[in-house]
Amino acid sequence: MRGNTSIILRTMLLVSVAITLSMMALLFLVERSLKNHFMELDEDIVNNKASIIVSLSKQKDALSKIMSWDAANSDEGFYIKVLDDERLVYKSNRSRLSPGNNSSKFISISETEPPSSHNYIVKTIHVDIDKQRYSVMIYLDASVHSHFLADFRVQLLTIFCGAWLIIILSTYLGIKKGHKPIYSLSKHMSTIQAEKLEATLAIDKYPGELRELIESFNGMLTKLNGSFIKLSDFSNDVAHELRTPLTNIIMQAQVGLSQERSIPEYQELMYSILEELEQLAKMVGDMLWLARTDNGLILADKEPLSLASELSSLLDFFTYLAEEKALTFELINNEDHVMADKIMFRRAISNVISNAIRYSDHGSPIGISLSRDPSHGTLVSVTNRCTGISGEPISRMFDRLYRGDISRSGSSDGVGLGLSIVKSIIEVHGGKVWNEVDGDHITFHLLFPVR
Ligand SMILES: Nc1ncnc2c1ncn2[C@@H]1O[C@H](COP(=O)(O)OP(=O)(O)OP(=O)(O)O)[C@@H](O)[C@H]1O
Ligand SMILES: [Mg+2]
Secondary structure, X not given: OOOOOOHHHHHHHHHHHHHHHHHXXXXXXXXXXXXXXXXXXXXXXXXXXXXXXXXXXXXXXXXXXXXXXXXXXXXXOEEEEEEEOOEEEEEOOOOOOOOOOOOOEEEEOOOOOOOOOOEEEEEEEEEEEXXXXXXXXXXXXXXXXXXXXXXXHHHHHHHHHHHHHHHHHHHHHHHHHHXXXXXXXXXXXXXXXXXXXXXXXXXXXXXXXXXXHHHHHHHHHHHHXXXXXXXXXXXXXXXXXXXHHHHHHHHHHHHHHHXXXXXXXXXXXXXXXXXXXXXXXXXXXXXXXXXXXXXXXOOXXXXXXXXXXXXXXXXXXXXXXXXXXXXXXXXEOOOOEEEEOHHHHHHHHHHHHHHHHHHOOOOOEEEEEXXXXXXXXXXXXXXXXXXXXXXXXXXXXXXXOOOOOHXXXXXXXXXXXXXXXXXXXXXXXXXXXXXXXXXXXXXXXXXXXXX
């Protein structure tokens, strides 16, 4: 049966085949046991008659005693023939029993074939009367039983057909009724729209069998709703983030064009526009990178990297920036290797270190520690002091376009994508990233897995 065949049709076919087979088996068994029972009954009667004839044959004047016994029992549905060397000596006179007609069938007593209409069970016995050997043939009419069996079969078949119809009909109605909650569920599901993803289905309205499905569906809705909200927030944020630099660029261009200016003034204006454009280009580039990692288009080309040399070249690069804020780097245990994509690794660490520089308190130290756990991998942790950080929702820092405390971020030129990129990079490597706050100190942990 094909996979897309309707469930009702499949179940009905299965049930009807099962019922038909069981009923046929039942019919066969009942009929066979009844037939056997009647055969045994008829055999007993014939044997009984035979033993009477044998006992009469031993008496004086046996032949006439047999004849008068036969005449006295003329209503019992049997008749006899007495033969002497194939010559008929005596034959019962019964008008009701006519074994001579065409439809009659004689069955020997040893035969197991069931009697049909006008069947006669025949038993031949040999008796010696007055030193003369006679054959006595006893015929018993078994058609009463075969007629009873035929009627019984018709009745049984009628009952079975009725029962078959009732079972099939009730199965059909049962399945139809059983499917009702599924139809109502699908109706309910079809009303769900992107804007109403928070409207989950009420579990208690549906039968137990569907609850697991509804729970999974509700779970999926909740996840979709979360992603949908995130996505629409993200597009709102993107529009908002793009609007500010674009407005700045337009305003600066308008101011520049409003009157004639000297070359140095135009140059300054161009620098200022270039700055905004660079910010825009960075944001677009970052978003593109994130979109590509989301779609699995960026893969890590891992190689063993020496943490000592990677970190020292990165810290050299940031020395000038750190000095501006009188920050110092404290490196703990840098003798290790990490399996990572060189460019991605540098990008992730640079983002975290540049954040630490940007958001650190003036004149505070920045701690960079490396630890190795043979079962988990290499952990790079960057800690900096940032007064007032304890009240911030630090887990949101990894959200796209999230920027923390306005007063702190307002002064920075970040767009809030740095840590999202760090998270994507670590995830592309199969690792984990998280942050934690201890008083005024915040630490970002980057775990690169063993493999
Ligand atoms: N080391 C840190 N100390 C304190 N706050 C931090 C630190 N790193 C990140 N944050 C907070 O998390 C926010 C998000 O950081 P993220 O690096 O994603 O964006 P950003 O630095 O604002 O911009 P950019 O895209 O240029 O990196 C920051 O705006 C800041 O408020
Ligand atoms: Mg940043």
